[in-house]
Amino acid sequence: MTRAEIEKQFIERFGSIPSAVQTRLEVAEATGRLEALSALEAFRKITIDESPLTAKIQRLVHFGMTLAIAEDEAIAAHALSAHREGASLSELVGVCESAAIVLGMPAYTRGMRAVSKLLESES
Structure with missing residues (x-):
């Protein structure tokens, strides 16, 4: 490439x-x-x-994975990417909730911050 x-x-x-x-x-x-x-x-x-996952599911997984690395720019970019592929804000929140179980409240908060920015941009 x-x-x-x-x-x-x-x-x-x-x-x-x-x-x-x-x-x-x-x-x-x-x-x-x-x-x-x-x-x-x-x-x-x-x-x-060429993944067996749909583009939307794949982007949701990527969003969830970025919550573990704690880089706000990457988290926001992957939240936007998932949303652009059709993930609803509720689905993004669901990923944040799942992350809270595995990664704790800091990851949940990072994800919710990214979803909040998407909410603001839609207003």
Whole structure:
């Protein structure tokens, strides 16, 4: 995959290129490792586009997984991605509730913060 193809993939999923992705691209280019990053992104594309899970379910799973890493930008991006794939705000809250059981209240709160931003944007 070229840098342009990688960027397009993220714009289609998230509406923009997350800063963490931008950093990965810049460092990979600067160090001559864009080919390695390209291979990782090609793997990501295959596992997402050819998954037995529906796009909506997959995005909900990704949202739930980001609650564990505690990076607000990633959490918000994955909440938006799931919502763009048809997940309702109630389904996103359900993921937050499930996360509370496994990850505790901090994860629940992080997820609810992301859902709150989606609620605000819809108002």
